[in-house]
Amino acid sequence: MAAAPGSLRERDRSEPEPPGPLADFWHHFRRNRGALVGLAVLAVLVLVALLADVLAPHPPDLQYRDSLLLPPAFQEGGRITFLLGTDALGRDIFSRILHGARYSLAIGVLVILLALVAGIGIGLVAAFAGGVVDTLVMRLMDVLIAMPGLLLALVVVALVGPGLFNAMFAIAVVYLPHFVRLTRAAAMAELGRDYVTASRMAGAGVLRLMFVTVLPNCTPPLIVQATLGFSTAVLDMAALGFLGMGAQPPTPEWGTMLADAREFILRAWWVVTMPGLAILVTVLAINLVGDGLRDVLDPRLRMT
Amino acid sequence: MLRFLLTRLGLLVPTFFGVTLIAFLFIRLLPGDPVELMAGERGVDPERHARLLHELGFDRPLLEQYVLYLGRVLQGDLGRSIVTKQPVLSEFLALFPATVELSLCAMIFAVLLGLPAGVLAAVRRGTLLDHAVIAVTLTGYSMPIFWWGLLLIIVFSGTLGWTPVSGRISLLYFVEPKTGFMLIDTLLAGDREAFASALRHLVLPTVVLGTIPLAVIARQTRSAMLEVLGEDYIRTARAKGLAPWRVIGLHALRNALIPVVTTIGLQVGVLLAGAILTETIFSWPGVGKWLVDSTFRRDYPVVQGGLLLIASLVMMVNVVIDLLYGLINPRIRHRRA
Numbered sequence: 102m103a104a105a106p107g108s109l110r111e112r113d114r115s116e117p118e119p120p121g122p123l124a125d126f127w128h129h130f131r132r133n134r135g136a137l138v139g140l141a142v143l144a145v146l147v148l149v150a151l152l153a154d155v156l157a158p159h160p161p162d163l164q165y166r167d168s169l170l171l172p173p174a175f176q177e178g179g180r181i182t183f184l185l186g187t188d189a190l191g192r193d194i195f196s197r198i199l200h201g202a203r204y205s206l207a208i209g210v211l212v213i214l215l216a217l218v219a220g221i222g223i224g225l226v227a228a229f230a231g232g233v234v235d236t237l238v239m240r241l242m243d244v245l246i247a248m249p250g251l252l253l254a255l256v257v258v259a260l261v262g263p264g265l266f267n268a269m270f271a272i273a274v275v276y277l278p279h280f281v282r283l284t285r286a287a288a289m290a291e292l293g294r295d296y297v298t299a300s301r302m303a304g305a306g307v308l309r310l311m312f313v314t315v316l317p318n319c320t321p322p323l324i325v326q327a328t329l330g331f332s333t334a335v336l337d338m339a340a341l342g343f344l345g346m347g348a349q350p351p352t353p354e355w356g357t358m359l360a361d362a363r364e365f366i367l368r369a370w371w372v373v374t375m376p377g378l379a380i381l382v383t384v385l386a387i388n389l390v391g392d393g394l395r396d397v398l399d400p401r402l403r404m405t
Numbered sequence: 406m407l408r409f410l411l412t413r414l415g416l417l418v419p420t421f422f423g424v425t426l427i428a429f430l431f432i433r434l435l436p437g438d439p440v441e442l443m444a445g446e447r448g449v450d451p452e453r454h455a456r457l458l459h460e461l462g463f464d465r466p467l468l469e470q471y472v473l474y475l476g477r478v479l480q481g482d483l484g485r486s487i488v489t490k491q492p493v494l495s496e497f498l499a500l501f502p503a504t505v506e507l508s509l510c511a512m513i514f515a516v517l518l519g520l521p522a523g524v525l526a527a528v529r530r531g532t533l534l535d536h537a538v539i540a541v542t543l544t545g546y547s548m549p550i551f552w553w554g555l556l557l558i559i560v561f562s563g564t565l566g567w568t569p570v571s572g573r574i575s576l577l578y579f580v581e582p583k584t585g586f587m588l589i590d591t592l593l594a595g596d597r598e599a600f601a602s603a604l605r606h607l608v609l610p611t612v613v614l615g616t617i618p619l620a621v622i623a624r625q626t627r628s629a630m631l632e633v634l635g636e637d638y639i640r641t642a643r644a645k646g647l648a649p650w651r652v653i654g655l656h657a658l659r660n661a662l663i664p665v666v667t668t669i670g671l672q673v674g675v676l677l678a679g680a681i682l683t684e685t686i687f688s689w690p691g692v693g694k695w696l697v698d699s700t701f702r703r704d705y706p707v708v709q710g711g712l713l714l715i716a717s718l719v720m721m722v723n724v725v726i727d728l729l730y731g732l733i734n735p736r737i738r739h740r741r742a
Binding site: 135240241243244247248249250251252253255256258259260332336339340343344345346356359362363366367370373374376377380381384385388389 | 420423426427435543548549551553556559700701711716720
């Protein structure tokens with residue numbers, strides 16, 4: 102298209118392009134060394150989760166009856182085929198931990214997605230409806246937030262019974278109020294703006310106003326909360342697994358592995374140490390990324 | 406101030422009713438009716454079933470049942486455990502001191518270590534010490550405490566043999582419970598060895614439960630101090646030649662403490678959730694372990710009552726913290742009133 106001299110298009114070409122939002126984000130994000138390390142670790146973990154079948158030297162549930170509770174390869178009595186030793190049923194701990202990355206990451210993502218989607222929906226409805234609906238919803242969220250997270254999760258599990266999916270549902274209920282509050286607060290702030298009024302005047306329906314006009318402007322705090330919630334979700338799911346209320350054996354979920362290992366704690370340190378270390382590293386990596394995201398996306402939420 | 410106090414307390418009322426409503430609905434949402442739940446595996450014949458339903462009021466409209474439930478709750482009747490047949494409230498009260506003792510010790514541990522660590526890190530910003538504090542708090546914050554507890558048991562109980570693995574006190578000692586706090590009861594009884602035993606039992610659970618609050622408090626103290634240290638009045642205080650410890654201790658720390666107090670208050674909920682895990686690992690006979698065990702035993706009245714009691718407790722603590730906050734910082738009090 103030929104542009105007339107002096108038009109917008111021509112001026113663009115002479116001046117340096119402004120960085121796109123992604124490039125701008127990356128420019129700020131990569132200055133945070135901790136966040137970069139966290140991101141790298143997280144990337145490795147995702148790869149491990151995806152390639153667990155290829156990387157793991159043994160099937161996660163295969164029991165080597167002749168090698169029960171073998172110490173790790175670097176300790177006396179260990180065998181090189183069982184890098185991190187074996188558990189009480191002769192299963193290779195290294196392979197189980199690789200497969201466990203699948204559960205922990207997928208569980209964390211699913212839980213947060215569930216809470217996020219429901220929270221955005223409820224929060225937007227509360228903000229748009231106002232009045233009695235808003236009050237009722239927010240009081241209910243106050244009640245949920247007043248309960249210690251794990252206690253609430255425990256009660257939900259008591260209600261629906263133990264198991265992987267029930268535990269995920271329970272943890273999602275715990276995180277729901279945070280997303281509802283954030284969405285509502287952000288949406289309320291946007292609702293008074295001129296562009297929303299303009300859009301309303303132009304005849305946009307409620308759904309369009311909610312999801313196309315308002316929601317995109319509420320995303321930064323939601324992204325930050327989702328990342329920070331992701332790490333806590335991984336932690337809480339492992340805790341429920343540890344209490345015997347999450348994933349059930351023989352699932353190679355890290356928390357469940359720890360629960361199985363408890364009785365051998367004084368005889369075989371590696372059975373306990375390795376799954377927990379995996380949880381710690383994962384949660385730490387996610388937290389580092391979350392802190393970095395927060396610093397870039399939402400300076401208001403900054404703690405340090 | 407009175408108005409501020411009343412508004413804060415007033416906000417508590419709807420939340421409390423909300424919690425009772427959730428606790429009430431919890432039992433109703435379970436499959437089967439309450440009489441079947443109480444009868445458990447034994448079952449109950451239809452005639453008795455109908456009579457019990459009527460006697461206990463379960464055949465009335467839901468709203469009426471809720472009002473009845475609320476009436477009982479307000480009179481302190483939270484039902485009876487299906488397993489032990491004891492009133493839920495008296496079971497809770499018998500176990501609660503153990504949880505309070507553990508939580509208080511954990512909080513003291515967290516504040517005693519966290520505050521100085523945060524202050525030091527802020528004052529020596531950018532040094533090795535600062536980086537060490539940041540690294541430790543980040544790790545502590547991400548710590549799966551149930552694993553942390555097991556690790557400490559491996560090292561201190563297994564390898565070194567310094568601490569016992571579980572319980573509140575060695576079975577060799579019997580101490581008459583007066584306050585319910587083992588440390589105080591053993592002192593009151595004048596039994597030094599029992600006191601030492603109680604202390605040894607308490608150390609590891611305290612460290613485990615205090616780890617996350619410690620990390621959060623140190624982190625918050627550091628950032629609050631950094632903010633305050635950049636203020637003009639700190640420069641003025643320094644310029645007029647005050648001793649460095651006076652500037653930091655009196656001028657900076659007092660102002661930095663305001664957000665830290667809120668953080669400490671918010672940790673109460675974290676502590677109670679953490680108590681569930683810590684008590685399970687160390688077989689600590691408190692309300693956290695009681696709730697986990699009851700969930701496994703499907704002892705629903707206990708889960709219902711425990712939920713109500715703990716949630717009410719956390720809510721009340723939050724209000725108290727809010728009031729304290731208004732007391733420390735007049736700006737808040739006046740803005741909201």
